[in-house]
Amino acid sequence: MTHYIENYSYPYKTRGSGAPTRATEKLTGLSRLSHFLVGIETIDKLIERSAVYIRDMLHVDYCRIFILSSDGHYHLKGKHVESEEAVEKVFNLVSCSKESQRPSSLEQVLDSKARELLGLKIRDCHWIIPLCVEESQVGTLVLAKSNSSEMDAFPLDTFYLVDLIADQLGNAVHRKQLNEQLENSSIEIVLALSKTLETRDPYIGAHSKRLASFSEQIARYFNLSARETRELCWAALLHDIGKIGIEDSILHKPGALTTREWEVMKSHSEVGSHIVKGLSGLESIASIILSHHERMDGKGYPHALKGDQIPMGAKIIAVVDSYSAMTEGRVYKAPRSHEEAIAELEKNSGLMYDPEVVKAFIGLFDGQEILD
Numbered sequence: 211m212t213h214y215i216e217n218y219s220y221p222y223k224t225r226g227s228g229a230p231t232r233a234t235e236k237l238t239g240l241s242r243l244s245h246f247l248v249g250i251e252t253i254d255k256l257i258e259r260s261a262v263y264i265r266d267m268l269h270v271d272y273c274r275i276f277i278l279s280s281d282g283h284y285h286l287k288g289k290h291v292e293s294e295e296a297v298e299k300v301f302n303l304v305s306c307s308k309e310s311q312r313p314s315s316l317e318q319v320l321d322s323k324a325r326e327l328l329g330l331k332i333r334d335c336h337w338i339i340p341l342c343v344e345e346s347q348v349g350t351l352v353l354a355k356s357n358s359s360e361m362d363a364f365p366l367d368t369f370y371l372v373d374l375i376a377d378q379l380g381n382a383v384h385r386k387q388l389n390e391q392l393e394n395s396s397i398e399i400v401l402a403l404s405k406t407l408e409t410r411d412p413y414i415g416a417h418s419k420r421l422a423s424f425s426e427q428i429a430r431y432f433n434l435s436a437r438e439t440r441e442l443c444w445a446a447l448l449h450d451i452g453k454i455g456i457e458d459s460i461l462h463k464p465g466a467l468t469t470r471e472w473e474v475m476k477s478h479s480e481v482g483s484h485i486v487k488g489l490s491g492l493e494s495i496a497s498i499i500l501s502h503h504e505r506m507d508g509k510g511y512p513h514a515l516k517g518d519q520i521p522m523g524a525k526i527i528a529v530v531d532s533y534s535a536m537t538e539g540r541v542y543k544a545p546r547s548h549e550e551a552i553a554e555l556e557k558n559s560g561l562m563y564d565p566e567v568v569k570a571f572i573g574l575f576d577g578q579e580i581l582d
Contacts, residue, residue, distance in 0.1 A: 272354035341380035445498035452482030498523035
């Protein structure tokens with residue numbers, strides 16, 4: 211998908227009391243952009259914030275970045291509605307040569323209709339720069355300075371800096387697109403495994419989906435990052451994937467398990483962890499699946515972890531898993547009411563469950579109907 215975010219004002223800060231030189235500003239800005247591009251999580255944020263840095267570095271009035279989707283289409287998003295025709299024209303100007311156009315205010319470079327659709331005025335000097343990785347174009351950078359000539363808008367000492375910016379930006383976009391492709395593949399794997407689990411045991415499938423919903427809401431309470439939230443939801447969906455290998459006589463037994471049967475049942479967390487650890491893109495959720503039956507007091511399984519030794523994601527799943535199990539019931543145990551389940555969580559807060567997670571979970575129900 212192509213992303214477009216318009217730039218916005220960003221206060222440029224420098225250290226010291228003296229005014230920085232123009233060269234120092236450029237180097238500082240380029241360094242900030244480089245560090246930012248390494249750490250950003252999504253293409254949306256990359257485009258949004260990069261436009262800010264670039265605008266400040268180059269002292270331009272206009273900076274927009276267009277990203278070419280993997281299917282070759284130009285999809286736009288942002289505050290201004292712009293024609294795909296205009297964006298396609300911009301791409302076509304540089305797609306053949308893979309070299310940036312010279313800064314220009316001439317209509318033959320970008321005609322009046324395209325200028326209008328992109329929000330440029332007739333006297334604005336614009337510069338169109340391709341974003342390429344090796345021989346492939348991944349996007350286009352459009353810069354403009356209002357009411358300026360070519361030299362006033364873009365001095366010669368700007369050209370090398372723009373080349374560096376385009377190179378960094380193109381590579382960053384390419385990395386994020388590859389990461390998104392990997393993420394999409396991971397999502398497909400998660401959904402396939404989840405469907406397999408649901409086919410094996412419809413109860414487990416519905417139970418896991420409910421856990422994923424609760425986990426996402428708690429993730430917002432703790433301000434987890436997009437990546438952490440995504441991985442937590444995946445772990446919630448697959449926390450019982452290890453039960454695929456447990457025989458029906460134990461998995462569906464309508465009564466209490468024997469000691470031997472209980473040991474077999476407890477092995478599902480290790481089996482599940484082993485399954486996802488071998489799948490590209492899911493390695494990071496293995497520890498959550500492995501530890502979701504650990505307890506704060508160290509009396510859980512499989513490794514008797516305690517307190518901070520337990521991954522945060524596992525602590526969250528432990529609470530939502532217990533609540534759901536209590537309120538949903540089992541073939542051998544009647545479901546408890548919401549009030550009874552909450553009382554049980556509070557009773558075992560600090561022993562079985564992380565107190566902050568219990569608090570966050572109970573807070574989901576404050577002032578609203580019970581969530582499903």
